Amino acid sequence: MAGDQKAKGKKEQMKGKAKETAGRAVGNERMTAEGRTEKAKGDARQAKEKGKDTLKP
Template structure:
């Protein structure tokens, strides 16, 4: 289960980074902001999973 959540976090981070990059390339502020938000969501999910791993030990 935890591995699945970690994979989702990595996927969100990658998707957000890609969207942010494309948004910058085409000059679309809205897309850039959405990409940053998605990346931040992935970062938060990853931090949550890391915290859960620390307390499992």
């Protein structure tokens, strides 16, 4: 389960980074902002799962 969530977080990070880059390339601020938001969600998911791993006995 944790592996699935980590993979999902990594996928969100990559998708967000791509969207942010594409938004900057075409000058679309909304797309850039959406990309940043997606990337942040992925970062948060990754951090949460790392915290769970740290607390495991």
